[in-house]
Amino acid sequence: MDRRQFTIGMGAGALSTMFASQVQAKTTYQGPNVILVRFGGGVRRLETIDPKGTYAPHMVNALIKRGVLIPNLSIEQLNGGNTSHAEGTLNILTGRYNAYSDAGSTFLNDRLAPTEPTLFEYFREHFDIPSHQVLLVNGEDRPQEEFFTYGMHGHFGINFRSEMLSLHRFKLYKFGQILAEGGLSDAALLDAQKQYGNLLEFDKRTIAPEQSPQITKFWRDWRTHYGDDGFKNPRGDRLLTELSLRAMASLQPRLMMVNYQDPDYVHWGNASHYTRAISVIDEGIQRLVNFVDNDPFYRDNTIFVITPDCGRDENGLMSVPFQHHFNSRAAHEVWALVFGKGIARNRVMTRPIDQTALAPTVAALMGFRTSRSEGDILSGLAA
Numbered sequence: 001m002d003r004r005q006f007t008i009g010m011g012a013g014a015l016s017t018m019f020a021s022q023v024q025a026k027t028t029y030q031g032p033n034v035i036l037v038r039f040g041g042g043v044r045r046l047e048t049i050d051p052k053g054t055y056a057p058h059m060v061n062a063l064i065k066r067g068v069l070i071p072n073l074s075i076e077q078l079n080g081g082n083t084s085h086a087e088g089t090l091n092i093l094t095g096r097y098n099a100y101s102d103a104g105s106t107f108l109n110d111r112l113a114p115t116e117p118t119l120f121e122y123f124r125e126h127f128d129i130p131s132h133q134v135l136l137v138n139g140e141d142r143p144q145e146e147f148f149t150y151g152m153h154g155h156f157g158i159n160f161r162s163e164m165l166s167l168h169r170f171k172l173y174k175f176g177q178i179l180a181e182g183g184l185s186d187a188a189l190l191d192a193q194k195q196y197g198n199l200l201e202f203d204k205r206t207i208a209p210e211q212s213p214q215i216t217k218f219w220r221d222w223r224t225h226y227g228d229d230g231f232k233n234p235r236g237d238r239l240l241t242e243l244s245l246r247a248m249a250s251l252q253p254r255l256m257m258v259n260y261q262d263p264d265y266v267h268w269g270n271a272s273h274y275t276r277a278i279s280v281i282d283e284g285i286q287r288l289v290n291f292v293d294n295d296p297f298y299r300d301n302t303i304f305v306i307t308p309d310c311g312r313d314e315n316g317l318m319s320v321p322f323q324h325h326f327n328s329r330a331a332h333e334v335w336a337l338v339f340g341k342g343i344a345r346n347r348v349m350t351r352p353i354d355q356t357a358l359a360p361t362v363a364a365l366m367g368f369r370t371s372r373s374e375g376d377i378l379s380g381l382a383a
Helices: 003-018 057-066 087-094 119-126 143-150 168-183 186-202 213-226 236-250 262-268 269-296 355-366
Strands: 033-039 069-076 100-102 113-116 134-137 163-165 255-259 304-306 333-340
Touching: 057 069, 057 269, 057 304, 057 333, 069 143, 087 113, 087 119, 087 355, 100 134, 113 304, 119 134, 119 255, 119 355, 134 236, 163 168, 163 213, 163 236, 168 186, 213 236, 236 255, 236 269, 236 304, 236 355, 269 304, 269 333, 304 355, 333 355
Parallel strands: 033 255, 033 304, 134 163, 134 255
Antiparallel strands: 069 333, 100 113, 304 333
């Protein structure tokens, strides 16, 4: 029996002992809110958690002191594995490696769908949580990650899905409304029909049940505020921060994952695209934390888990700096920061930790178990 097989069984047993009083199917959830932040687009430790080179000063100078830093988190080097944004995110969501199916991937467009249950599904399967309180906030330039709201495991699936907040989903709502409202010229009607069709074509999976009434209202309010032209609303990772803040104010999600992505713009060839994007994420996280600290629903009852999807290399011989597509060691080197209700303050967990530990650990903090995860539940987080 190898480590992966062993920890799949041991993780379930340990969690059932630790949280036996909380793990009851379809009971009212009374645990902490969790905001899972993907410090995405692939980042190195040097530009993020290292005080000497960081472009995330608020995280380093303020937030690390509030929780437990895990500087030695790594993605295991397995045959067939890749240090991609999609795979790293699925590792975080499912607690497993190599359990994903190709839904039409091309280079730099990894369209993967989880074959294992996600944290969203485990959570909703155990507790009576409506879909609009389990959210995935996704970037406009990674629509392939719209697939991550639910996996394809037979005992979970769409009935326990999360809701998606993204520019892609807003455009689906917007063009559906434009077509329903009518009054368009022939040219405008053809254009709206084409754009709506292209959006629907991207994801051919069954999408019933439709978005909840609460999410439909969210988009209606968003459209009223920002309009249809796309010039008024924030873009890139600032858009994700704005979506998340409005969601917390109006939907009060109990579990929300924010998939930041902009450091990956370094592939355009300019290193400043990478470093500036790290600063934008740092500013976004600061706004999210400030909201939580001052909101009665979230204050004193929320845990943040911040972690990258994958690492990066810096190779001066490459025309594009900061690569991660060559499966080298640095691309497997990541980190995590956990802080909030019940979490120790100003602690560094120095031992090596595997990325697959995040899903079962988040589940343990919330009082349920990820029965098909292979990672260990982390000890040493509690205050």
